[in-house]
Amino acid sequence: MRPVPAGYRLTVVPAERVDEFRDVDSIAFAMPPRDPANDAAVPFPIPADRTVGVEDGSGALVAAHGSYAFTLPTPGGSVPCAGLTWVGVRPDHRRRGLLSAMIGAHLDRSLARGEVVSALFAMEAGIYGRFGYGSAADNVGVTVPRGSALRDVPGAADLTVRFATLDADAHLDLVDRVHVAAGAGRPGWIARGSDARRRIAVADPPPWREGGEAARLLTVHDTAGEPRGYAILRRKAAWTDGNPAYTVQVREAVALDAAATHRLWSALLDLDLTVSVEARLLPVDDLLLHLLVEPRRAAAKVDDNIWLRLLDVPAALAGRRYAAPVDAVLDVTDALLPANAGRWRLVTGDAGPDGTYPATVQPAGDAAPDLTLDVRELGAAYLGGRTLTALAGAGLVTGRDAATLHRASTAFTSPLAPVCTWVF
Numbered sequence: 001m002r003p004v005p006a007g008y009r010l011t012v013v014p015a016e017r018v019d020e021f022r023d024v025d026s027i028a029f030a031m032p033p034r035d036p037a038n039d040a041a042v043p044f045p046i047p048a049d050r051t052v053g054v055e056d057g058s059g060a061l062v063a064a065h066g067s068y069a070f071t072l073p074t075p076g077g078s079v080p081c082a083g084l085t086w087v088g089v090r091p092d093h094r095r096r097g098l099l100s101a102m103i104g105a106h107l108d109r110s111l112a113r114g115e116v117v118s119a120l121f122a123m124e125a126g127i128y129g130r131f132g133y134g135s136a137a138d139n140v141g142v143t144v145p146r147g148s149a150l151r152d153v154p155g156a157a158d159l160t161v162r163f164a165t166l167d168a169d170a171h172l173d174l175v176d177r178v179h180v181a182a183g184a185g186r187p188g189w190i191a192r193g194s195d196a197r198r199r200i201a202v203a204d205p206p207p208w209r210e211g212g213e214a215a216r217l218l219t220v221h222d223t224a225g226e227p228r229g230y231a232i233l234r235r236k237a238a239w240t241d242g243n244p245a246y247t248v249q250v251r252e253a254v255a256l257d258a259a260a261t262h263r264l265w266s267a268l269l270d271l272d273l274t275v276s277v278e279a280r281l282l283p284v285d286d287l288l289l290h291l292l293v294e295p296r297r298a299a300a301k302v303d304d305n306i307w308l309r310l311l312d313v314p315a316a317l318a319g320r321r322y323a324a325p326v327d328a329v330l331d332v333t334d335a336l337l338p339a340n341a342g343r344w345r346l347v348t349g350d351a352g353p354d355g356t357y358p359a360t361v362q363p364a365g366d367a368a369p370d371l372t373l374d375v376r377e378l379g380a381a382y383l384g385g386r387t388l389t390a391l392a393g394a395g396l397v398t399g400r401d402a403a404t405l406h407r408a409s410t411a412f413t414s415p416l417a418p419v420c421t422w423v424f
């Protein structure tokens, strides 16, 4: 682990210094000046004992990071996860090793709390690989022309939609409930969990509107009135040759099944004055992409979603289920956390009713390795969003032979593509 550079000191940032913490991130992220209206609607979300920073010799805070205590859904299971966030170093203190020192502290503190993985969204994708984080999931962004046709789904026509102005107090529970239910079984689908993060999910302070309307909530209901899906959206006015050419910007579109997805997107794609609907952070296998009669018209763009770092390799590997039987020795390298380095035997047990396999993981001593890989690649493959075969093709994983690689790669897959639908 890299030591804290001379002249600096790592410190847990107490609640009374949270403004200093925020100022560091504000200057690192080039945020607009803080606005009291924004502060009231968007509570500071990081728990006090999870805000950590670096002080210079004068005691001023010059670098900061925080983390959340998440439960990360894995293929068939879940594990305690430290969600790394708000990482910033003042421009006049960068490239001196402060991030490296903070990551070391983050890994140690997370492990001490029993968190077996750490996840993050990377502002710049080149930063975190060196610390053992692997790009573990993608998300897709779409721009769908108004009126795009969807394939029929039985039951969709029985559902109704309601259109309301987003109201944090009124809608927080509905949004959270449907979000949690819609993600059942999908790796990476992290629930907001805390009150602050649930509230931020439905916040809409004026500075966020960027010329668009106040956020609206479109909900889909069954015949009993129960919510089956929702979209948080805003329309933004534009005119082309005197004609309205508004765009619909969807912050989050979530539905419980195909009928609700159909009803939700039928409504989104049929809003007056608009020409297209933009949505980001959809899973790469989102039902919308299958229901569009002409999927190419969605102009889908894929980006990296969460990055994952295994902190405790055996606990993490035992914290998911496997799509096929496997008995393999993994030879793992880990430059930052030596306890992970070495050979681990991963052995699946009997299949459960869903056809997936639990596994045990034990030190394998000097047993010959079946797979040789760095902890970064293990993180990339962990949620089933990257295949070991593809990573081996890129020269990042070595299999003992093609059959061994094929079996292990199949075991690590997930029937649902991993994604986290909100940036933390």
Ligand SMILES: CC(=O)SCCNC(=O)CCNC(=O)[C@H](O)C(C)(C)COP(=O)(O)OP(=O)(O)OC[C@H]1O[C@@H](n2cnc3c(N)ncnc32)[C@H](O)[C@@H]1OP(=O)(O)O
Binding pocket: 028, 029, 084, 085, 086, 087, 088, 089, 090, 093, 094, 095, 096, 097, 098, 099, 100, 101, 120, 121, 122, 123, 124, 126, 127, 130
């Ligand atoms: C999970 C999140 O919160 S993502 C948000 C990250 N924060 C930001 O992007 C805000 C703006 N940027 C910053 O605050 C800082 O520049 C940081 C946090 C990205 C880097 O902090 P620094 O203290 O300069 O990093 P540090 O000096 O420890 O560098 C460690 C290594 O990362 C490399 N590195 C640092 N920033 C970047 C970058 N943006 N892209 C690629 N490599 C980088 C350094 O070159 C160095 O490489 P080396 O080990 O080969 O020498």
